[in-house]
Amino acid sequence: MSSFLIHLLTLVCLYAMMALGLNLQAGYAGMVNFGFIAFAGLGAYAAGIASQLGWPLPAALLLALAAAAVLAVATARLGRQLSSDYWGIATLAIAEILRTVALNESWLTGGAQGIGGIRPLFADLPSPWRDLAFLALAALCLALVYGGYARIIHSRFGRALKVMREETSLAVCFGYDPVSLKMRASVAAALPAALAGGLLTYYISYVGPDVMVPSETFALWTIVMVGGLGSNLGVLLGGLLVQSVYSFAPFLKDWLGVSSDLAGAVRLGLVGLMLLACLLWRPRGLLPERLEALS
């Protein structure tokens, strides 16, 4: 049971990092991104490919971050021409294009089989310590991201984002360039997602096109909506809840005696129910965004 708990907490840390990124982009910058998983997927593939080439971990993760930053700038630039709802659709399309490329360019990505046999981190440590060490690394990364984001949000840059998300023309009157703000916010949002994606590749020693399926973006949105859009503490809580439902759902198979196919569907359905319940009863999330206290 304890190894299951370590596994669950590791996944919570990794998915919370991705969801924090989505929260910065959607919750603070007001950019509704329906293809956010592309950043994590790009990070996961970059790490997988780099480790296949025999690159060390820091180099692999740097490649993951660079790839996601380029994608972030490219998608934000696309937003210059599109209004926010059309931009949302475009992001979904971009994520799907990347997944299709990953599925078909076998020479680079291994195609549908993906890239397996990636040497895990801390492979020399004995069994429970190896997982604990990875959990500690993931938790440290999450803490750094959380702290960094807290600084960004409580800064002049964060205030600029908040004016822009609700009153863009007011932000322009104050002298802010929305395109530049969106671009920088996108990069700041993409980096933790790519880092989490890269770490996920090392954690499960595998990367395949399934990391980028649209339902993964849906899961990240559920984490953010359940926790509270624009509330980083809420995102941590949302990550814990959603990932717990995700991870406990397979046990239903044993308890209820249903087939594993059905258990997978139940898992997705449960998360959908959670989102629906939240939208009905707590539309601003379990820990809603609060006004910043400036004393």
Add this chain to the structure above:
Amino acid sequence: MTSLLELDGIAIRYGGNTVLSGLTLSIDSGEIVGLLGPNGSGKSTVLNAVTGFTPLASGSIRFDGRRIDPLAPHRIAQRGIRRTFQLPSMPTRMSVLELTMAASSEHHQLCAALLRGRATRRIEHATHARASALLEQLKLTAVAHLPAASISGGQKKLLSIACAMMTEPKLLLLDEPTAGVHPNLRGELIDELRRIHGLGVTLVVIEHDMHFIRELCERCVVLDRGAAIANCKPAELDKNRRVLDAYLGRAHRTARPLEAP
């Protein structure tokens, strides 16, 4: 006096509708100019043109000797032009104080936010102090910690002015500052705008309230159907036949008083 803002033959069309037709106007540094005219005469469009929100069909706009009409709106704001809106719309998830602090747009680098060094903290303190002082001056301290969207319409007008003053603009464009403001507060608003003018800010005020214009402005420009029909002292307005025509219609010339013999 040097010319701060020069509009040279600016024309603006929305679809087939000509809103401004070749308006030429010059505003000197240190003036307070009232912009008047009936509804639909193009007053707000002048503000939108100067701030870059509406592109020109023809003509040019110079500010401080340099052309600004090809610039993006945020660049124009950075040159030192601030404006308020006729119906100010404020964010729901920011407090009045936070929004006022956000109005100062210098030094909003992402890396500075992450590192939060001594210089960044010092700027933060200064911004906080300045915003608090401005809110105090405009009698908004009591609502400083409420959501900016939750305060009254009149208070939003005052908040717009507080935001505009966060960066010491050279030119402040006010779109109907007294609309929705309680009459008791109008006197204070005039005092406040005079004080701002005393700091060296040039003011352009769109207003329907003639008392307000008479008290505050040194000169007024009257627009009608996209063209300037008068450019004079406020006291000379009621003798100007074209202004009377625009406001009252031509009928007033032939209409006889009821008790006329």
